[in-house]
Amino acid sequence: MPRICYVESANDLTPSANGVPVELPTPFVLLWAHGFSGIAAVPHAKARGQAVRIESIALFLSVVEKGSISCAARSSYISQQGASSVIKSLEHDLGVELFERTGTALQLTEAGERIAHEAASVVSAYRRLQTVAALGRPAGGGTGPVRVVTTPHAMNVLSPIFEAYREAVDVEEPIVFVEESIFDIVRFYPDLDPEALYLVDVPTFTNAIIGRIGPAFDPLVVSELMLYCGPGSPFSERRQIARSELAGVRIACYNEALLIRLVRHLLKGIEGADISTSTSNLELLGRLIDDPRTVSFTDSLSLFLNGLPEGHACVSIEDGVRFVTGVLGPVRDPAAERFVSFFRRYLETVCADYGKRFPLAWPPAPEAVDVG
Numbered sequence: 109m110p111r112i113c114y115v116e117s118a119n120d121l122t123p124s125a126n127g128v129p130v131e132l133p134t135p136f137v138l139l140w141a142h143g144f145s146g147i148a149a150v151p152h153a154k155a156r157g158q159a160v161r162i163e164s165i166a167l168f169l170s171v172v173e174k175g176s177i178s179c180a181a182r183s184s185y186i187s188q189q190g191a192s193s194v195i196k197s198l199e200h201d202l203g204v205e206l207f208e209r210t211g212t213a214l215q216l217t218e219a220g221e222r223i224a225h226e227a228a229s230v231v232s233a234y235r236r237l238q239t240v241a242a243l244g245r246p247a248g249g250g251t252g253p254v255r256v257v258t259t260p261h262a263m264n265v266l267s268p269i270f271e272a273y274r275e276a277v278d279v280e281e282p283i284v285f286v287e288e289s290i291f292d293i294v295r296f297y298p299d300l301d302p303e304a305l306y307l308v309d310v311p312t313f314t315n316a317i318i319g320r321i322g323p324a325f326d327p328l329v330v331s332e333l334m335l336y337c338g339p340g341s342p343f344s345e346r347r348q349i350a351r352s353e354l355a356g357v358r359i360a361c362y363n364e365a366l367l368i369r370l371v372r373h374l375l376k377g378i379e380g381a382d383i384s385t386s387t388s389n390l391e392l393l394g395r396l397i398d399d400p401r402t403v404s405f406t407d408s409l410s411l412f413l414n415g416l417p418e419g420h421a422c423v424s425i426e427d428g429v430r431f432v433t434g435v436l437g438p439v440r441d442p443a444a445e446r447f448v449s450f451f452r453r454y455l456e457t458v459c460a461d462y463g464k465r466f467p468l469a470w471p472p473a474p475e476a477v478d479v480g
Contacts, residue, residue, distance in 0.1 A: 305444040306436040312472035327434040327470040331409040339419035340400035
């Protein structure tokens, strides 16, 4: 597990990540994770000899951002009780009170404000180091642009990973995108462009697709469809809902083939449950979701990578619908190999907590597969 250890001096250390030197403030915090080290400053308080998990600091910042332990807990996939325990342990380890607790309201103490400012630097430095480590050292070649054929949904959800790759590589335009529907890609398989990297989302209930692509699909990460609602929605404070509760609810959905397929499968067999509005206009969709009577859908990986607008909520759905993102077909191009290696390491490091909450299992269990 990543650890943070307090040390007094940097005199005998030459920290680096993949050969990139890191400037040290003194005193400083040393982050050890996955075989590399990184540096960032935090206040010293009473933390000498203590070990503080980077996840605890990230949760603290989430509470500060959202103004609520319960909202931060939901976005981190832990219980409110578990989140409260983490914050109390962090306060104990640092030797200060981070929040003034008056009823249900949370307000940063003076010490909490200072620590929040420094903690943001700690988490940011740690994420940058994870990105550098995820890039690795290419074994020759792999420096040109990679041509990625992907679905509109995957391109949107995975944008933070694509952006991290752009920042990490020394190439002016490291990724060239081509948008295609998963259903069009599968229809033409195996006659695909041998020079392209096909990064696709495959619903776990589509036995026809799974049977067609077979072992040529290399799964990377699983996502689960989640209810997305705006301020004032009767679902916004719920941790989970049943599918049947969507009967009669006004549903607005982004008009993308994969997402529509996932939602229709989720609503299948529920009388009075259907998509009321589908649109490619994101501004219109946002206005619709701001109405407490209207809900939409997102997915667990998007929530983890992109977060939520203030006041909005994501709610788990019992017996929800899942899909798996992965690479279809062989990876021949050196630049594509480098990108896939980066993608895997990014999932192992930056998304490590997500992987624990949503472990990947492929192929899906037989009982989870139907005709879709």
